[in-house]
Amino acid sequence: xxxxxxxxxxVLNGITTGALYALVALGLTLxxxxxxxINFAHGSLLMLALYGVYFLAAGFDIGPYQAxxxxxxxxxxxxxxxxxxxxxxxxxxxxxxxxxxxxxxxxVIENLALYFFRSDxxxxxxxxxxxxxxxxxxxxxxxxxxxxxxALATAAALWVLMTRTxxxxxxxxxxxxxxxxxxxxIDVDHVFAMSFGIGIACLGIAxxxxxxxxxxxxxxxxxFVLIAFTIVVLGxxxxxxxxLIGGLFIGVVESLGGLFLGESLGQIGIFAIFIxxxxxxxxxxxxxxx
Amino acid sequence: MKTLAILAVVFAALGVLPLFVVxxxxxxxxxxxxxxxxxxxxxxxLGGYGGQFSFGHAAFFGTGAYTVAVLQxxxxxxxxxxxxxxxxxAGLVAAFVGALSxxxxxxxxxxxxxxxxxxEVLRILSxxxxxxxxxxxxxxxxxxxxxxxxxxxxxxxxxxxxAMALAAFLAAWWLGHSRFGARLMALRDNEDAxxxxxxxxxxxKLGGIVMSxxxxxxxxxxxxxxxxxxxxxxxxxxxxxxxxLLVPIVGGMGTLFGPLLGAAALHVLxxxxxxxxxxxxxxxxxxxxxxxxxxxxxxxxxxxxxxRISARRLIRARPA
Numbered sequence: 001x002x003x004x005x006x007x008x009x010x011v012l013n014g015i016t017t018g019a020l021y022a023l024v025a026l027g028l029t030l031x032x033x034x035x036x037x038i039n040f041a042h043g044s045l046l047m048l049a050l051y052g053v054y055f056l057a058a059g060f061d062i063g064p065y066q067a068x069x070x071x072x073x074x075x076x077x078x079x080x081x082x083x084x085x086x087x088x089x090x091x092x093x094x095x096x097x098x099x100x101x102x103x104x105x106x107x108v109i110e111n112l113a114l115y116f117f118r119s120d121x122x123x124x125x126x127x128x129x130x131x132x133x134x135x136x137x138x139x140x141x142x143x144x145x146x147x148x149x150x151a152l153a154t155a156a157a158l159w160v161l162m163t164r165t166x167x168x169x170x171x172x173x174x175x176x177x178x179x180x181x182x183x184x185x186i187d188v189d190h191v192f193a194m195s196f197g198i199g200i201a202c203l204g205i206a207x208x209x210x211x212x213x214x215x216x217x218x219x220x221x222x223x224f225v226l227i228a229f230t231i232v233v234l235g236x237x238x239x240x241x242x243x244l245i246g247g248l249f250i251g252v253v254e255s256l257g258g259l260f261l262g263e264s265l266g267q268i269g270i271f272a273i274f275i276x277x278x279x280x281x282x283x284x285x286x287x288x289x290x
Numbered sequence: 291m292k293t294l295a296i297l298a299v300v301f302a303a304l305g306v307l308p309l310f311v312v313x314x315x316x317x318x319x320x321x322x323x324x325x326x327x328x329x330x331x332x333x334x335x336l337g338g339y340g341g342q343f344s345f346g347h348a349a350f351f352g353t354g355a356y357t358v359a360v361l362q363x364x365x366x367x368x369x370x371x372x373x374x375x376x377x378x379x380a381g382l383v384a385a386f387v388g389a390l391s392x393x394x395x396x397x398x399x400x401x402x403x404x405x406x407x408x409x410e411v412l413r414i415l416s417x418x419x420x421x422x423x424x425x426x427x428x429x430x431x432x433x434x435x436x437x438x439x440x441x442x443x444x445x446x447x448x449x450x451x452x453a454m455a456l457a458a459f460l461a462a463w464w465l466g467h468s469r470f471g472a473r474l475m476a477l478r479d480n481e482d483a484x485x486x487x488x489x490x491x492x493x494x495k496l497g498g499i500v501m502s503x504x505x506x507x508x509x510x511x512x513x514x515x516x517x518x519x520x521x522x523x524x525x526x527x528x529x530x531x532x533x534x535l536l537v538p539i540v541g542g543m544g545t546l547f548g549p550l551l552g553a554a555a556l557h558v559l560x561x562x563x564x565x566x567x568x569x570x571x572x573x574x575x576x577x578x579x580x581x582x583x584x585x586x587x588x589x590x591x592x593x594x595x596x597x598r599i600s601a602r603r604l605i606r607a608r609p610a
Contacts, residue, residue, distance in 0.1 A: 107579025
């Protein structure tokens, strides 16, 4: 019984964290599914979004949840422009080039942040940052619970967008058959940029939900980027459901790993899963053939 | 043979330079360029000639560096033996990473991700286990003398890195003139066709990654002996992985002299940046990243490709 009372809060905590990981991974998996590229700049763009939330709060007194009105749109614009005018232009139709360009972008964004904002840790204080919710005898931080439902809502909205709208149809068409989509009159470059923009907009939402219970430094993206990759690989590249389940699973693994192995070694569990999946089942648990 | 002659002339010229330059500043610059060229050539062997883009060469570099340091500090083993052991250990790690990933046919982004993850795992491990000094790092006691692979004067380090870089460049030259190298490049250009012709993809790629890992490990050994201090972030951190791939990409991937060109160009760039911005954190790396994007966008063959383009333009511009 005593073991259960330690395990349950830890699992629930892991699930709420995992929902946020899933949200970050959703953007990554959307971008991969459509453009077939791995966006190495994903972590640093999340960091950028977190700074956006921070400065809205510090400069304009706009709280993280009010920022939900601005941040997704702003990050969408950033993503659209990056894909249309930098990544797409530099790719020369070779996947290796995209890999290198997104790596270059992540280095630039992260180090410019370091230059302008220094490596101070910044937080946004809200009156409810430390409030908790009791669930099955476990106390969960309120911001994390809100983030959990926010992540689920975003995933649902994405699903509707992909299956019920013309844009979603075009995105799926381009993902399946680039050339055919172009032949029936779809502006492929525009759809690429839209997909990238939507993927990055997810980071804007994630940043608003994350900020009340987290902090921001120029290096904050690192922690998320490999975790997001792990989730995407675990769930199957391009699979939404896979990203959701994978995110929750990784959140629990991290939380339990931290409980049993300690904070720093706990991360090893995630990397071990990552390497094992890449080696033995690179299509992921729910993915299709690459 | 012609490229070998050029290589000999270049390295002979680099070798006699220290006889004329007496200032430590210049000698330091030469050391920095040769060190970056060694790192870059190591990556170039696998990435440029073999077409396998690793994002985690720090895994090999750090293993070389930690091996020589730990053997000295914890077990009192002479660094000359440590040098061989470091290179061998780095080769072993490379063989392990290669065997796992190439066996399962990982290519492109997947290979980049798996190498990155291996480097991260090693960084976390070296941050947690006691014999690497964990987060505090490891300090090699100062004891100058050739027998300790430590030198009181900079010129000793110059010769050390000169010899290591020469070995790496000879290996890269050999790739351009051997069956093994031809097979490695065939796998890069069209893996399916090469396999159809009977090239054993696994064995050749394994050879490539081990060669690459050994030279990265040597660079790590040099780093450890030169600076006499290591910590997990320095040895296994992403900065080394990025520098390893940036040098040959800037200079020209898959070319013999690309890494040397890239190393020299990046050194000049970083000196200029330091002059303008001082030691402001982040700015030099931000410029590196911007350069990477710029090169991929406009100069996909690097600086070495620049010569080729202008030669072609000249020919085209000639009146008919």
